[in-house]
Amino acid sequence: MTDRPDRRSFLGSAGSLAAVLALPRVREVAAMQAPAIRRAPPAQPAAISSANSLAPVTRTAELVLQGTDTLDAAVEGVKIQELDPKDDSVGYGGLPNADGVVQLDCSCMHGPTRRAGAVGALEGIKTPSEVARLVLKYTNHILLVGEGARRFALSYGFKEEDLLTPESRQKWLVWRANRGPDDDWLQVPDKEPMVVRPTGTINLNVVSPSGDISSITTTSGLAWKLPGRVGDSAIAGAGQYTDNEIGAAGSTGRGESNIMVCGGFLTVEAMRRGLKPTDACLETLRRAVAMSPARLVDEKGRPKFGLTFYAVNKRGEFGAASMFPGRYAVHDGKDARFVDTAYLYERTK
Ligand code: ASP
Numbered sequence: 141m142t143d144r145p146d147r148r149s150f151l152g153s154a155g156s157l158a159a160v161l162a163l164p165r166v167r168e169v170a171a172m173q174a175p176a177i178r179r180a181p182p183a184q185p186a187a188i189s190s191a192n193s194l195a196p197v198t199r200t201a202e203l204v205l206q207g208t209d210t211l212d213a214a215v216e217g218v219k220i221q222e223l224d225p226k227d228d229s230v231g232y233g234g235l236p237n238a239d240g241v242v243q244l245d246c247s248c249m250h251g252p253t254r255r256a257g258a259v260g261a262l263e264g265i266k267t268p269s270e271v272a273r274l275v276l277k278y279t280n281h282i283l284l285v286g287e288g289a290r291r292f293a294l295s296y297g298f299k300e301e302d303l304l305t306p307e308s309r310q311k312w313l314v315w316r317a318n319r320g321p322d323d324d325w326l327q328v329p330d331k332e333p334m335v336v337r338p339t340g341t342i343n344l345n346v347v348s349p350s351g352d353i354s355s356i357t358t359t360s361g362l363a364w365k366l367p368g369r370v371g372d373s374a375i376a377g378a379g380q381y382t383d384n385e386i387g388a389a390g391s392t393g394r395g396e397s398n399i400m401v402c403g404g405f406l407t408v409e410a411m412r413r414g415l416k417p418t419d420a421c422l423e424t425l426r427r428a429v430a431m432s433p434a435r436l437v438d439e440k441g442r443p444k445f446g447l448t449f450y451a452v453n454k455r456g457e458f459g460a461a462s463m464f465p466g467r468y469a470v471h472d473g474k475d476a477r478f479v480d481t482a483y484l485y486e487r488t489k
Contacts, residue, residue, distance in 0.1 A: 229340020
């Protein structure tokens, strides 16, 4: 059923006839000023990412320069780290949860088709980026979690594997042995290094030479997290966000603080209002501090946690900002390098 009048009843009504007679003739229409064709200024290709991602930005940029789709290029880029057992913040080798189980989060967005896909607390699959992209491409959903996400991946032929490496298992054992004075675990000797809740993640945002944009964030999440905890990386709008008309942004660091401000979305909205990428990231950080509960800020109002935002706009301008000094990886279409982030606070220790 439709509310629209059919052509016959439209032409038959007196009011409509008057409207038709009032229409300008073809030549008059031609003489009217044609609407300007808005051509976006050519984009400067760019891929930016967290500091553990020089190889991913390089691969991503190489691929988009060859004409590969922005999301496909980004997935190929982050997979380098997901598959690297030495990177203990993502994919294979990522640090596990409190039970010693690796649970991975990832979300992605594809600007040209305005689609998103994500997985949360995914176990046993080395490359959650590929699974998130499958959710985006082949389902009417955005986020699959836990057992459902795992079974979805297996149905596409992914192999289930143990994601713990000997090194990440060892770090977990040390953490467990040092948990607290009242637990059942024996203390390990003082000289043995103690691992304290490390964080690490990849957020990668990319703009192609034609101005198409995609973003992806992938992580093993906070080390030693409560089983089932899903962080910002799995949440489109928080861990990353893309609007193909404006730009993309994403985050690494304390996910709960990012979720509280929907930071990926907020940063893109700041760019929509005209802010440059770095200023947009700084504005989102200030909001994250303002939204922090008292236990997460010190007596001077400084955050007790780290958080970084990364952003690109449609023209290929880029920037990043963090709570404390840091750096990020950039490929500007010519070469890859590290760039210092803007920041809100000096480190005190
Ligand atoms: N944002 C990630 C999370 O909270 C962790 C990180 O970036 O270090 O799961």
